[in-house]
Amino acid sequence: MTAYVMKGVSLLGAAPRDLVVRDGRIADEPPGAGAEVIDAAGLVALPGLVDLHTHLREPGREDAETVETGSRAAAAGGYTAVCAMANTSPVADTAGVVEQVWRLGREAGLVDVQPIGAVTVGLAGRQLAELGAMATSAAQVRIFSDDGHCVADPRLMRRALEYVKAFDGVIAQHAEEPRLTEGAQMHEGEVSTRLGLTGWPAVAEEAIIARDVLLAEHVGSRLHVCHVSTAGSVEVLRQAKARGVRVTAEVTPHHLLLTDELATSYDPVYKVNPPLRTASDVRALRQALIDGVIDVVATDHAPHAVEDKECEWAYARPGMVGLETALPVVLSVLGEQWELIAERMSRAPARIAGLAGHGGDLAAAGSPATLTLVDPAARRTVDPSDLVSRSRNTPYAGTTLPGRIVATFLRGEPTVLDGKVVR
Numbered sequence: 001m002t003a004y005v006m007k008g009v010s011l012l013g014a015a016p017r018d019l020v021v022r023d024g025r026i027a028d029e030p031p032g033a034g035a036e037v038i039d040a041a042g043l044v045a046l047p048g049l050v051d052l053h054t055h056l057r058e059p060g061r062e063d064a065e066t067v068e069t070g071s072r073a074a075a076a077g078g079y080t081a082v083c084a085m086a087n088t089s090p091v092a093d094t095a096g097v098v099e100q101v102w103r104l105g106r107e108a109g110l111v112d113v114q115p116i117g118a119v120t121v122g123l124a125g126r127q128l129a130e131l132g133a134m135a136t137s138a139a140q141v142r143i144f145s146d147d148g149h150c151v152a153d154p155r156l157m158r159r160a161l162e163y164v165k166a167f168d169g170v171i172a173q174h175a176e177e178p179r180l181t182e183g184a185q186m187h188e189g190e191v192s193t194r195l196g197l198t199g200w201p202a203v204a205e206e207a208i209i210a211r212d213v214l215l216a217e218h219v220g221s222r223l224h225v226c227h228v229s230t231a232g233s234v235e236v237l238r239q240a241k242a243r244g245v246r247v248t249a250e251v252t253p254h255h256l257l258l259t260d261e262l263a264t265s266y267d268p269v270y271k272v273n274p275p276l277r278t279a280s281d282v283r284a285l286r287q288a289l290i291d292g293v294i295d296v297v298a299t300d301h302a303p304h305a306v307e308d309k310e311c312e313w314a315y316a317r318p319g320m321v322g323l324e325t326a327l328p329v330v331l332s333v334l335g336e337q338w339e340l341i342a343e344r345m346s347r348a349p350a351r352i353a354g355l356a357g358h359g360g361d362l363a364a365a366g367s368p369a370t371l372t373l374v375d376p377a378a379r380r381t382v383d384p385s386d387l388v389s390r391s392r393n394t395p396y397a398g399t400t401l402p403g404r405i406v407a408t409f410l411r412g413e414p415t416v417l418d419g420k421v422v423r
Ligand SMILES: NC(=O)N[C@@H](CC(=O)O)C(=O)O
Pocket: 055, 087, 147, 148, 149, 174, 271, 272, 273, 274, 300, 302, 303, 317, 318, 319, 320
């Protein structure tokens, strides 16, 4: 295994030093002859990013993304682990499907792919899926989610929380009261009224989060809230956390930057679920990420084929690709707050997903060399045709964002060098 010395690198913004990688780990002895030298002057090392919310589309929509192409996009974005959502076709609601996704991830070998299992059979919200069989499968599923759909039935949600408590699993809820969002096309507010589009009200998200934190408290089990998008949701979470409820939450990069005003273009690239909200929601989400009311930035990378996105707004599928722009967007929002970025994009998601070997301490000799090197001084104008992902539905085309991922290492092996995926 090749040894590396990263010369003049800054660990999370600290004074420059040399970082030695040997036998897959951070070493405190000299690299020895034959080590590859990486000129890392001006680069910042972060623990490899971990995404709690990635749609890889395999099995079923390999024209939009595969486990392999999504893994490449993830590595290019600085990720070393991704949690693959269950809304594939067939749905990842059995041990067989989660094992297939897990195995494809191992074969691609670029990031650790941790499958998420569905909560209900076929995401239909009627009966619990085989949670235990998925947990004890080779994929060792710990996070369950019907993402794309809400587990709306409170009795099923309660039973799911009870079930996963036995193995310290977590239910990741897509919080959307379906009766309040029938026919919804965008955020319900001043802009939707002006455009005459059916609105997705903030309360549809907030009501489910309020219910679910009470259920999680009652059961004493772990709840994770996917893609929090409103200021009101932040307040519900703040109160629940103050009471000691075992709840964690994520926000997407796009909800930290973009607003519902973009819908006035009628460009379906801005159609996403939950929808882009208002500037005051964006402000509240940013503050919650800083405060820790929101634990994690998760991409909700949602690749879609051209025909599913380049059509009339009403017919377009919701979703945006996000793996390759997540860190630049977060840098543009938070600035170079490296400790905070490492916590929200690597350590906290690794803890929630129970991914040992990710979110480690790069200053500690013996830690896995699972890391990403970022050039914070570089700026990049996003060109959809440059994306590594198989899909092109980025809302940032033509936008200049700070930060370039120069290299990514998974257990001492480079997956990205000089900004290019190596395998
Ligand atoms: N987040 C999205 O806008 N889309 C998701 C699923 C969903 O939440 O609708 C997808 O799978 O495409």
